[in-house]
Amino acid sequence: MSAFAADTKLETLLKGVETRYNRAKTLQVLFQEDYTPPSKPKRSEKGILMLRKPLRMRWDYSQPAGKLLISDSKFLWVYTPSDNHVQKVQLKETDDTRAPLAFLLGHMDFDKEFKNIQGKAEGVDTRVSAEPKGDSLPYSEVQFLITPDFRIREVKWTSFDNAVTAFVFDQERLEPSLDPKLFVFVMPKGAELVEGGQQ
16 A cells, blocks of 8 residues: 555544544443553553543443542542542643543544554554654553544553553443433542542
8 A cells, every 4th residue: 555545544544533533422331441550560440431522421430349430521520439539620630641532522633632643454443653742741652443433442552651551442332321410420428528639
């Protein structure tokens, strides 16, 4: 394949991804999150993710059981049952670290967010690698594994300290019926509130 044809094919694929996720109003998908810090064992978490635009997310964890992350469009609430703590952070303060997952909220724009974008076949899928355009972002590279029908199956990024975060998605459903109440955080009984991530 010529370089021009390859570039055109990659551009078509990326536009398809943008259209798929930017147009969707609700989304539900199973996820596994793997975090591998430098010279330390990998830590894995998993559960079900529900999205309702604008800016509403609910991450219900089955591992660790009971962990919950909710975005109500203004604040991000994170409940960890092991210590019975709730962290409350303004959503805009988390934008930088969540940038590789912008597609989930309908904000995906590859040309705006990334540079040095390259695609490589991986079976029937395409692995897209890129670098962030913003110098202040806390990661040096991001990869997307994209199916021929424009679904993102995996997102992986590498921090400047060489820690690797990877999300694998499965059983994606577009436009499921999701009750708005799912995205309203209710303080668990006896939980301690920690605002701004500071104890």
